Amino acid sequence: MTEVNSSTDRSADAPGRSVASIERAADVLFLFAQDDQPDLGVTEIAKTLEISKAVVHRILTSLRERNLVVVDAESRRYTLGPAVLQLAAAYRDRLDVRNLAMETMQQLSAATDETATLSVRNGTTRLYVDQVTPAREVRMTVQLGQPFPLHAGASGKAFLAFVDAAEREAYLSERPLEAVTDNTITDRDALERELDQIRARGYAVSLGERQVDAASVAAPVFDADGVTAVISVCGPLERLRPIVTETAAAVVEATGLLSVRLGHRA
């Protein structure tokens, strides 16, 4: 497997002095978030992050003190604690686009009877911050907070198409276009043509590019400064495929109204 070291790319943009122990503690927290294992032991963490057991133990003690992790009394293994929910709730409260978008998403979900999502960008990735799911048995749910690349999927492409040219260029030249599924666009020229098309018609479509069996239609939400978020409607591939055009019209109309409310001037 190709070794992708997450620590290499981060040192580049380090702006000033920072505190190593805090970053180590954050790394421990993210280890809980990344791994699919339900809990982690001290030695396990120490080996993965290549720091001493004593340090890991002290870090966990500190995090435990603040309820960011909890320890199972008998197995002595650690998991994330409820305090992270508290932080996430506060983060969501801050996002003003979220409050405004919620209404729009509810309307979209009701109109299409599919899942509506809200994504924001974080550097060269995007993540879902909210979703509204329809009341039906087979429906799509997305994973909130997890970063996804911008070149795979409708929401990502919508960001990529509408950020300013310099950022788009940076993304396309710096980041390899990894295939998330068999349908992901991995050829740069093909992707740029696709982005041109997205800009021309105002919305992006993905048929299984990020998630096999899922399709998505996405359009950008603008405020006065530019694209701040992307709203999508997504669902099972075969259910969405025949109604892409109508769905796109609904999404574009909804994001257009929302953009006006956020101070966008066309």
Added chain:
Amino acid sequence: MTEVNSSTDRSADAPGRSVASIERAADVLFLFAQDDQPDLGVTEIAKTLEISKAVVHRILTSLRERNLVVVDAESRRYTLGPAVLQLAAAYRDRLDVRNLAMETMQQLSAATDETATLSVRNGTTRLYVDQVTPAREVRMTVQLGQPFPLHAGASGKAFLAFVDAAEREAYLSERPLEAVTDNTITDRDALERELDQIRARGYAVSLGERQVDAASVAAPVFDADGVTAVISVCGPLERLRPIVTETAAAVVEATGLLSVRLGHRA
């Protein structure tokens, strides 16, 4: 004013050595979570937490490095970053209702020697997603996945009582209160009085409302967003009838603990 040293009260429950800088960093994060202000400045944080500006700045730099906070480029003020969502999403995955509830249900079933069930809502209906049955000859088993109306039976009424008023109103006005058994409440006023009572005492009781010869005691499970599930204990009517009050106490206690673990804030 009496000088309260913040380092004294925390050392009480400190189990081992911990790292001061990590706890300070956590305090900074929680400051963002607690205050109702949308963002915070360095000096502001330094004054509140009584640590030097330089330290606060280094902490923020470290947290920024890991996307736990973000800084507005022009105002130079800080807010929580998207990484907290990532942590919360992972926390939720670990402790999703189903996994967590299973443990609770097993305890409830063992304690009462009756069937414990977990229901989720699907629009204007609810369905069982899990059950734990006791090891005895005469016992109740429910049908998983089949939709039931919300106004008949303890689990349904528990949903109806604790969803927000708009949804409850929609259900009551749109849907005729069909009699599932002879004991189903079909009068709207009577049902609303019943729901008031359920909210007041925290649990719902059904004596043969949905299934003749069966009784059930149910209480809601909350996460940060509201009621996500309902847990019930159910069994043969005449066996459960004399112990409804004690059973209710057990269910309410179990769902209460579960709700806390799911991020419910009372």
Added chain:
DNA sequence: AACGCAGTTCCGCTCAGCGGAACGGGCGGG
């Protein structure tokens, strides 16, 4: 019993990080 492997604790050395002070820049009032 002896071993292995887990989490936890100990303790002395050392450099990470603290903090007072200086710096730069944006804003507002004189």
Added chain:
DNA sequence: CCCGCCCGTTCCGCTGAGCGGAACTGCGTT
């Protein structure tokens, strides 16, 4: 327009917080 104020940021030398190798404990397996 200039000056003072207060903001965030950076500097730098001193020092004790915290690192880590090693010892300790307790559980489960050989």
